Amino acid sequence: MVTFTLNGRQVEAEEGSTILEVAETYNVKIPTLCNHKALEPAGLCRLCTVEVYDGRRTRFVTSCNYPVWGGMEVKTDSEDVIRHRKMIVELLLARCPNNEFVKGLAAEFGIEATRFKLEEDDCVLCGLCVRMCAERMGVSAISMTGRGTDIRVETPFQIKSDACQVCGACESVCPTGRIDVREIAKYEPRPLLSDWEVGLQERGAAYMPFPQAVPLAAVIDGEACAHVRTGNCGVCREFCEAGAIDLDMKEEIIEVEVGSIILATGYDLMDPSPMKQYGYGVYPNVFTSLEFERLSNATGPTGGVILIRDENGELTVPPKSVAILHCIGSRDVNHHEYCSRVCCMYALKYGHLIKEKVGHETKVYNFYIDLRCFGKGYEEFYRRLQEEGITFIRGKAAEITDQAITPEEEGKLVVIGEDTLLGKRLRVPVDAVILCMAMEARSDALDVGRIFGVSQGADGFFLEEHPKLGPLNTATDGVFIAGACQGPKDIPDAVSQASGAAAKSLALATLGKVLVPSTISWIDPNICAGCQTCIGLCPYTAIEFDARRGVSVVNEALCKGCGSCAGFCPSGAAQVRHFNQKQIFAELDGVMDAISAVGI
Amino acid sequence: MEDYEPTIIAFTCNWCTYTAADLAGTSRLSYPPNVRLIRVMCTGMVDPKYVIKALLEGADAVLISGCHIGDCHYMNGNLKARRRVKLLKELLPRFGFDEQRVKLTWIGASDGIQFAETITEMVPKLKALGPNEVRNQMVL
Amino acid sequence: MAKIAKIEVKEQNPLNSLQGFFKTLLEQGEISAILVPQHLPMKDVVMPTLVTDPEKLNGTDPLAPVFPMNAAKLVSRLTGKPLGGSVAVVLRPCEIRAFIELVKLKQGRMEEVILVGIDCLGAYSNVDYPRFVGDDGTQATLRFCQNALAGKSTAVEDFDLSPACKACEYPIAENADVLIGLVGVDINQQMLVKANTPEGEALLEKLKLPEAKEPDGRKKAIDSLVAQRVAYRDKMFAETTEATSSIEKLTSYLANCVNCFNCRVACPVCYCKECVFVTDVFDHEPTQYLRWAKRKGIIKMPTDTVFFHITRLAHMSTACIGCGQCSNACPNNIPVMELFRTVSSHTQKAFDYEPGRSVEDEPPLSIFREGEFLELTGGKE
The missing domain is CATH 3.50.50.60 (FAD/NAD(P)-binding domain)
Structure with a gap:
């Protein structure tokens, strides 16, 4: 740590930090044009000039790249400093007399007119765009060319750059609005449109999903983020004081064991x-x-x-x-x-x-x-x-x-x-x-339905188990549906359905056990010959072979009662409860008896 | 045989065709009253015996109808059913049961109209075929 | 290339030489037992015997033109669970094919069994064989073999070989581990021994039999025998198809069925422990009989006879290997085999399935595929 005087006040700072950084932590404002948190200090605009007294003499230094040392006396707003800065701003005003940003800057310094020859430019030569492109984007599609009074920002050979990745970082840091990525890039920039605003508004690659998002945290659009795409940039990290940005997050598949699932996937307009x-x-x-x-x-x-x-x-x-x-x-x-x-x-x-x-x-x-x-x-x-x-x-x-x-x-x-x-x-x-x-039903309803074993109705919306008796249930036990994925409905209806689905799902979860359907298969061990064909036919691997008894056995927790086994079993050892052969034959006999009695 | 009304026994899967038949009803679709449904959970549980028995008891046709391939509630029950129907279609015509007397269709839960159409198409064909010969035999 | 050896025949008695071969097999083949048909001492019938003592092979007669049951069922009993030693089983081709079907249905295992197949010249029915053999025993067998191999008639008085055998196009057990060849071979001189599998080759190694070549005439003789049988079979198909082409005809075909289920008991591929027709599924309510009768005014009793046969066709016609034991077992002389083989020819063709060919083939109803049999639903999935 070093101790020095800042505007007459004793301050402490980390060794190696710059005057500008320390001033900022002590809420001392130093104007600057070319400084940017994400870029190396360049001392280009010289607006951040301050006065440093080393005990013997006074020097004027650019605070953005001047490291602090013990015992120094810094004045950020002495008359000399202000005069110095005014001169810089007046020169800038002469260079960009019509630029709103520069005019505003001049007004801040109380400058109404410039004494110098007027030019017609919008660039203050802060170099932010060039440094951003080189340092953070690793591209250098633009650079400072010429020297002396001819210095300017340009692409090589003044032709539209195909190295430019059209990220727009240059444009975003330009204080005067001079930079237009369209003039730099060979390719047309594509705006990122906000989904939430149905394309009525643009957004950045890092953005708040929507104002009521829970949690209310920004997200990064991996497809647009320059860091995700190229490994460069990462500017956002410099600004996030909480250090919450992890740009190296990897996609991961998280397996969660759950007792029930509610599909509330909504609709497409x-x-x-x-x-x-x-x-x-x-x-x-x-x-x-x-x-x-x-x-x-x-x-x-x-x-x-x-x-x-x-x-x-x-x-x-x-x-x-x-x-x-x-x-x-x-x-x-x-x-x-x-x-x-x-x-x-x-x-x-x-x-x-x-x-x-x-x-x-x-x-x-x-x-x-x-x-x-x-x-x-x-x-x-x-x-x-x-x-x-x-x-x-x-x-x-x-x-x-x-x-x-x-x-x-x-x-x-x-x-x-x-x-x-x-x-x-x-x-x-x-x-x-x-x-x-x-x-209308979401375009991916078919795929989602396949994953969860939920079928679609003719209108494409998810099909409930029964329109009246099972409006929240689906064909798959433990999977419920809520909201517009089941059919068009307004908010009150969606809320009621969702509450119902939540209650059903909780009822399942809190029970801690699963009630197996009564309609499942059973294999009579006295009849089973142990051919094990049913084991190969069972879609749920619910049948095991008991080698000791030489018979196949249904695992009742896995069996869903499809009867693939019963449909094959020639001896009738495998039968589906409530749909056993005696019952089906009785049903058939009943139907045929009735038909023969009345003729049709 | 002008007043002959064929009898169709339909083994319909709980999830698709039975629901489709329900839908045909709730949609007030009209179709011939010649069909009797026997609900099964899946066409995959239809034992070939059921079909044989139905025909031997005098049914003029047996319809086995389930979910479309890929839509089976039990993943692939209908694929198994298809093999069994293939077997029956080889077997039963040997004894004079016209090939049309065993029919396999896939009618999804939302295809109430298709269910009604299937029955509507079957009846005149069966009428043209005449009654199941079994009706005149003292056999089961 | 299959390894071929020969059994030298002495004194023009192939049976004795065969007995000698089995003795060697039991002594040197490192096997625990041999299952082989023998003339039983107490009565002149031929029955499979399980022999562990080489001295107890003297009545062995696998060439006798009779097989009272399809021995595949016995091999299934021997191999259903670990046996603790291997057993050589001497079988007819139809028995081997039936056994392969049973193995697919987990009713037997190939692991501890050596399949010894003998060229099959056919057999008389259980009823006709005693009339054929009289009290001639093995002499009748030798006479039969000589006749049959010479292409002479096997008919005796008013009977002949069973129709199943006459229609059997599989006289050669090509899928046995060890095949004993008779057709196209001068059995007064030698019999062929052919190893078709590595297991068979290993066994032949141990027996140290003289090497041999397949006689030139064998292939031709086999082709001619098969052609003869195929001709008989096709005629049988045509006649049976005609005789059962309507439900009325089928009813009269099966008219004297009494639901004894002997056919299904005798059937080697009817593997159910208990036929569904004897379970309580068919234990009808008495009132139901009345209702059935009322529908038509008359119903044949017992009921469920035609139903039983069609169902059995549905269950096992794809696996039917045509041994004819069903007909053999029928107390009322219903030509069951003819019906089953005729229908089976269609169902097997529908699934492109040849029963008994290889344990690798999957039974048609044990598998299913996407995109198959689309014609059933109008060509669409």
Whole structure:
């Protein structure tokens, strides 16, 4: 440890640390442009200059790379220092007179105008981008070229670099916004879109999954993370004070022994792109229901302000009129015949939110087939919305177009449909359209079902054991289903089902033992000839051979009662309880007796 | 034989075809009333004896129907059933039982319509075939 | 290349030489016992005997044209569990094939057994054999062998060899460990001894028999014998198919079946300890008989006769090796073998299965595969 004076105060610091680092720990602010936690100090911008007195004379040093030593006296805000810094900033202002960042910096130092010759640049030559690319990314796609007044940041030969990995680290550290990775990279950068915001917002490779995530901890997208991909970077580690980032984590398979499993894998929202008539993906202001949900959400990309896209595609404009199209993909023989059940109610909610947030004068049109407001308080909500002045048009919208045929349709999206109650065709010009997309089974439902022995119904959703008597159970004992993986349902229904599934699953777990089904196989040891064919046929390896008695024996805990053994056993030694041969024959005799009595 | 109504005994697996038949019922699908279901847990437990006995008792056809291959609730019971049906199809026609009198189908739990269609298709074919000869024999 | 040796025949009595061979086998073959048919001293019948004393082989007559039971069942009893020593079993080809089927069904083991097969010239039924043999004993056997090998008629008075034997296309036990060859061989001079397996070769090594070559005429003689039998078989298939082609015909074919189940007891591949037809599954309620009768106004008693035979066909026709013991055992002269062999020819072909060929072949109903028999469900999985 060394002791020295910092602005007249005795401070202690680790040997080898720099003045800038020590100042930071003592909350003494030293301005800097070119310093970055993740990079070696370079002393390039010289804005961090401080005054060091060694007992004999005073020197001006760059604090970012000047190591501390015992007995030194450091002044970070002496008049000389400030004058020195002002000069640097004034020179920067002359270099970048129009750059907002530099102007702000100048304002901080009280500089209004520069005395020097004005240039037109945006680069302050801090070198952060070049150092980041070289030191952390190991690429060096850009470097400082030229000398003296000609020094600048460039790619070799000033051609677009194919060494550049388009990570954008240069852009992210550039204080002035001068660096644009598009000018550097040969390849087009691809934005990382937030899944949570249904692509309405970009995110980094390290990000918070969503605001209510439990645990509320950041995750790293291994497919995008430069460290995971190349072994370089790791900048995030320098910033995480908790030291919580382990970039060398390996994928591991964790085996957990459990007594029961609940499948709550949810649903997919149907992709509207193939339904060309609704112009999703063509007209920027056609949104899916989930996109609109994010737009109206307080934690969403617009902070809960309902905005639609301007001509640049940015979410900036409050809509004056919105059409909500119900049953897109649901109740449609061409797509899904079932009703998605939740759309009517969220469509009503959207109408309400638009009226409340954008303003009562905003027009909201609902194009519906039937309004199915079946839940508790739902019908009342519908009635309230009618009173709020929302327009309900009974008739599924046929098409959305931007081809105006009247002046008021100019620049609008026109919903073409029919009011079947009036028997009139309609063209409704609106600013934005919300498509209430069908809920459909997840695309991986088949694979997941195979793993857990759960089959899918015709609609693709997981099949419950029985629609009335076993709505939470599946064909596999101990595997339960909850939520939209079983079929479209709203939150109250999903919560009830999930609570039920949790209770069923706990009931199994706390019991501590498994009740085996009564319908399992049994092999009569007096009849079994010990041919062991059943052992080879059993899919559950539930049959063992008892060599002493020379007979095959069913392990009742493993047997599921499929009867593969019974279907083969020629002597009838292996039989399934409750489906034994005597019972089947009795059933058959009964059927045939009855048929012979009545003729059919 | 105009008023002849064939009798079909169907051994249906609990998980697929029996459920499909249930679905056909709850979906109010109509199909000929000539079928009697005997529920089994899996087609893999259908002993060839059951089929032989049904035909010897005068059934005009026996339908064995279970889950599609790959969907068997017990993994592969239907594969075993298929071999046994193959055997019966070799055996029974030797004694004049028309090949159509034993039928194997895979009808999934959601295929209520297919179940109804299967029965609807079978009945006229069986009518054309005429009654099972066993009905006139004093034999079992 | 199979190792071939010969048994030299003295005094034109192949039986004596065969007895000598068995004696050597028991003395030098390092085996505990030999299972071989002998004329029983108390009555002139031929029965399998288990012999450990070389001096007790004097009545040995594996060439006698009779086999009162399929000895595969006996070998199964000997080898079902560890025996503590190996046993040589002298069997007909059909018995060996039946035993192989039983081994697949874990009713016997190959480990402690040396299969000695003898070219089979056929046998008379249990009823006809006493009429054939009279009190001639081994002399009748020799006479029969000479006749049969010379291609002369084996018919005596109003009877001939059993139809099963006449229709048997497997006269040569090619899958025995040691094969004793008669067909195409001058048995007044020698008999062939051929080792088909390493076990058989090891045994032959110990016996130090003179080496020999397969006579040129043997293959031709075998082909001609098989051709003759195949012709008989195919005729039998055609006749039986016709006689059972409808349920009415099958009913009359089996009309005098009394459900004695002798056929299934005699059947070597019916391996069940207890036939399902004698278990309580078929212990019908008395009222059920009445209901059955009421359906048609009349029902043949005992019931379940046709049902029994079709079920037995379902159970074991793929394994039927055609020994004909079922017919032999039938008290009412139902041509059971003819029916079973005819149907078996179809079921075995359906699964491309040849019973008794090798223990490596898996019985058709003990396995299953994806993608097979798609025609049953309209060509789709």
